[in-house]
């Protein structure tokens with residue numbers, strides 16, 4: 001569960017998020033769409049604790065992330081709180097960022113051993129199970145460079161899941177993939193959201209992706225949610241003029 005409650009983010013005199021409120025439930029796949037500069041990446045960076053809010057509160061799993069509890073008050077989070085909160089958030093990047101010199105298995109076990117403190121045997125069992133889940137159970141000992149882009153993206157997804165996050169952030173995850181590999185990754189992501197109970201929050205410029213895999217789509221503009229709804233409705237019959245304009249502009253470009 002992710003909750004943004006009246007979140008404001010300013011960079012100097014520029015207000016990027018202007019009292020943004022939305023929630024995404026456990027097991028829900030939510031895509032964020034909107035024009036360039038509307039604040040989508042800023043939302044991900046706030047969740048990754050790379051930026052701090054200027055106002056409002058971000059919570060994950062019912063616990064404040066941007067703030068911490070002091071008695072019955074909330075005070076801005078300190079570095080220690082942010083570092084701990086950060087562990088509840090997983091991220092899959094456009095470029096897979098795998099370690100080329102380690103086996104697929106080691107790519108997945110490194111962080112659980114060094115960050116979560118799992119024993120190597122426990123981390124390895126979990127990694128093998130996740131690699132089976134993403135359809136790569138027979139490729140554990142290979143190096144990532146021997147895998148296709150789609151397979152490397154699956155390893156990156158398994159690596160993020162190995163940290164047992166409450167939330168998985170996806171940043172343009174299919175844009176580096178060949179078109180024929182995209183469908184397989186999309187199916188996998190949809191399946192994972194349904195089966196793991198993790199909240200998936202996805203930033204994408206690819207409307208086909210958002211339409212195929214999301215439970216709900218949020219359309220942003222100027223730091224606010226202009227419209228939200230299930231993909232069939234939002235893409236086929238948008239209620240707001242701003243959404244219509246945006247979708248026309250994007251679809252014309254493609």
Ligand SMILES: Nc1ncnc2c1ncn2[C@@H]1O[C@H](COP(=O)(O)OP(=O)(O)OP(=O)(O)O)[C@@H](O)[C@H]1O
Nearest residue numbers: 011012014016034035036037038039040041042043
């Ligand atoms: N560190 C920063 N300092 C100043 N301005 C920033 C900073 N980061 C982002 N911005 C501004 O915030 C606004 C929103 O940026 P953001 O990257 O979140 O948009 P976006 O919706 O992800 O855009 P895109 O779709 O092009 O990736 C932009 O106007 C950007 O210039």
